[in-house]
Amino acid sequence: MFMSRFNQFCICFTLMIGISACAEKNESVVDNEINRAAAAIDSQRLSDIVKVLASDEFEGRAPGGPGEAKTIAFLVDQFQSLGLEPGGENGTWTHAVPLIHTQLAQNGHLSVKIGDTSQTWQQGIDVAVSTVRAVEAVAIDGAPLVFVGFGASAPERDWDDFGDIDLTGKVAVFLVNDPDFSAANDEPVAGRFGNKRMTYYGRWAYKYEEAARRGALAALVIHENKAAGYGWNVAASAPGDQFALAETSGPLPPLLQGWLHYDAATALFTAAGLDLVEQRRLARRDDFSAFELPQVSLNARFDVSVEKIESQNVLARLPGSTRADETLMVSSHWDAYGHGEPDAQGRTVRPGANDDALGSAGVIELARVLKAGPPMARSVVFAVWTAEESGLLGSAAYAMKPIYPLHSTVANFTLDILQTAGPARDVILVGEGQSDLEDDLTQAAALQSRVVTPENLPENGLFFRADHFSLARQGVPVLLIMGIAGGADLVDGGRAAGDQWIADYTGNCYHQTCDAWSADWDLRGAVEDIELFHTILRDLGDSTRWPQWKAGSEFRAIRAETDDQRTVPST
Numbered sequence: 001m002f003m004s005r006f007n008q009f010c011i012c013f014t015l016m017i018g019i020s021a022c023a024e025k026n027e028s029v030v031d032n033e034i035n036r037a038a039a040a041i042d043s044q045r046l047s048d049i050v051k052v053l054a055s056d057e058f059e060g061r062a063p064g065g066p067g068e069a070k071t072i073a074f075l076v077d078q079f080q081s082l083g084l085e086p087g088g089e090n091g092t093w094t095h096a097v098p099l100i101h102t103q104l105a106q107n108g109h110l111s112v113k114i115g116d117t118s119q120t121w122q123q124g125i126d127v128a129v130s131t132v133r134a135v136e137a138v139a140i141d142g143a144p145l146v147f148v149g150f151g152a153s154a155p156e157r158d159w160d161d162f163g164d165i166d167l168t169g170k171v172a173v174f175l176v177n178d179p180d181f182s183a184a185n186d187e188p189v190a191g192r193f194g195n196k197r198m199t200y201y202g203r204w205a206y207k208y209e210e211a212a213r214r215g216a217l218a219a220l221v222i223h224e225n226k227a228a229g230y231g232w233n234v235a236a237s238a239p240g241d242q243f244a245l246a247e248t249s250g251p252l253p254p255l256l257q258g259w260l261h262y263d264a265a266t267a268l269f270t271a272a273g274l275d276l277v278e279q280r281r282l283a284r285r286d287d288f289s290a291f292e293l294p295q296v297s298l299n300a301r302f303d304v305s306v307e308k309i310e311s312q313n314v315l316a317r318l319p320g321s322t323r324a325d326e327t328l329m330v331s332s333h334w335d336a337y338g339h340g341e342p343d344a345q346g347r348t349v350r351p352g353a354n355d356d357a358l359g360s361a362g363v364i365e366l367a368r369v370l371k372a373g374p375p376m377a378r379s380v381v382f383a384v385w386t387a388e389e390s391g392l393l394g395s396a397a398y399a400m401k402p403i404y405p406l407h408s409t410v411a412n413f414t415l416d417i418l419q420t421a422g423p424a425r426d427v428i429l430v431g432e433g434q435s436d437l438e439d440d441l442t443q444a445a446a447l448q449s450r451v452v453t454p455e456n457l458p459e460n461g462l463f464f465r466a467d468h469f470s471l472a473r474q475g476v477p478v479l480l481i482m483g484i485a486g487g488a489d490l491v492d493g494g495r496a497a498g499d500q501w502i503a504d505y506t507g508n509c510y511h512q513t514c515d516a517w518s519a520d521w522d523l524r525g526a527v528e529d530i531e532l533f534h535t536i537l538r539d540l541g542d543s544t545r546w547p548q549w550k551a552g553s554e555f556r557a558i559r560a561e562t563d564d565q566r567t568v569p570s571t
Helices: 002-038 043-053 056-061 068-081 204-213 262-271 276-282 353-372 393-400 437-447 468-472 494-509 524-541 556-560
Strands: 094-104 109-114 117-120 127-130 137-147 171-175 218-222 241-245 256-260 291-318 323-333 378-385 409-415 426-429 451-454 478-481
Touching: 043 056, 043 068, 043 353, 043 524, 056 068, 068 291, 068 353, 094 127, 094 393, 109 262, 117 262, 127 218, 171 204, 204 218, 204 256, 241 393, 256 262, 262 276, 262 291, 291 353, 291 393, 323 353, 323 393, 323 524, 353 378, 353 409, 353 524, 378 393, 378 524, 393 468, 409 468, 409 524, 426 437, 426 524, 437 451, 437 478, 437 524, 468 478, 478 524
Parallel strands: 137 171, 171 218, 218 256, 323 378, 323 409, 409 478, 426 451
Antiparallel strands: 094 241, 094 291, 109 117, 109 291, 127 256, 137 291, 291 378
16 A cells, blocks of 8 residues: 555656656747747848838938937937947947038039130039038139049059149049949950959049049049949939038048039030040050140139037947957948938938938847847947948048957948848858958858858949948958848849849939838848848857958958957967
């Protein structure tokens, strides 16, 4: 009897333990499922964030405009609600970016004199010019125009467009892109500047910088749709309106700078007895040298309104556990273009839903999933920059005066425009051949059964057109995902559908009023792209590895200057 009761007790006890164990196991499974869900990028969250940032209430998020305070408050609230630390200056969530905002008066006058004749250029139609100087007026009287070809001074490529010409007090007229952009295969310049892949020499920013270094009074870049990477509607989207950093060093920028419409440039060269097409061909020769356009001078009169603004970058921090002084950085930009001219529907707000509210939503989602996951050894800083659309100004201000030392910044990952047409078989790599992070991207894509495809629009120079470039110029390895770098191989429609998505977006809505939030977006592809960064960040976050620039990168030598300041594990 005793043994029978004992056996019954044992059976019951065993069953109780089993039930308890099963319950614990089931709870563990549920917890794991919850953790996995929390650590996954959520397309609905992305959409909800964009819907707010791109709403009319935020008025196009122009730096210093009525939407900035709302934008900053929203971003801070998002990061704070995730339990992150303030990552800005002096324990705050922000990093101050002093700017000047200039606006040329609409009743200004711009003309060129060619011998005894003259041509008047209309702002927004023939030219799109502005000033980045804090001046009350622009006054240019009879300044000679100098055609500088592509305006490249590249000794490492044995190339100099300027020769002995003095640009002081003159107007430099540039061709856009690189000398080899339109070169035929049998031309000697072919491949000299990377073929179709734009180098920094091809960017308008470099051309303005070179004009400043040489003392030019003004700088005009002749616009061409393919060579610029966008249409005149983008180049002239805000004529006369400009932002600049209030605190700068180096030579004074040109008093007047901007774009010259191709038709206006053609008429100018024709009146001067020159053929622009032929001059463009001659400028692709290595014996080209800048020259003054014969009997051509520029006159300009504009009153200028100048506003001083203290805009803000927003930064949040997820501290690391054991290597907290080593920083991974994830970034986007919060600004768009504010108000513009009414469109056909009467809309004036340019909401920047994809460019770059969607990228900013991606940064917030990365912050959420990284915070929800296990702690990492290294710290992660989430930065949402101001004034990207005005020349990468917010990120440039940070790079000049970083909060976290750049020598111990492991890498920067930037999201700027994500495709909204659904899942893709590949991810587009911007700036092939730059750093080890490309190999990380390949490995992360393979985990999704995807491949990496080099950008098929390299002539657009996108590597130099997003905020990661400000960090790259200081030697920090970078990786950019940008949806307009080339048509993705979409699951639904293939490469042709990916190309069409870019054509529709850049041709109609890029920087325009129709870059608006849509409930019809298919964000599955965007989610997968953001997850790629999540995978790489997780790997580097618990690593002692420092990504390196590849041997051919122009940024390798800059990073090497601080090699002795990084802790490199022994092998």
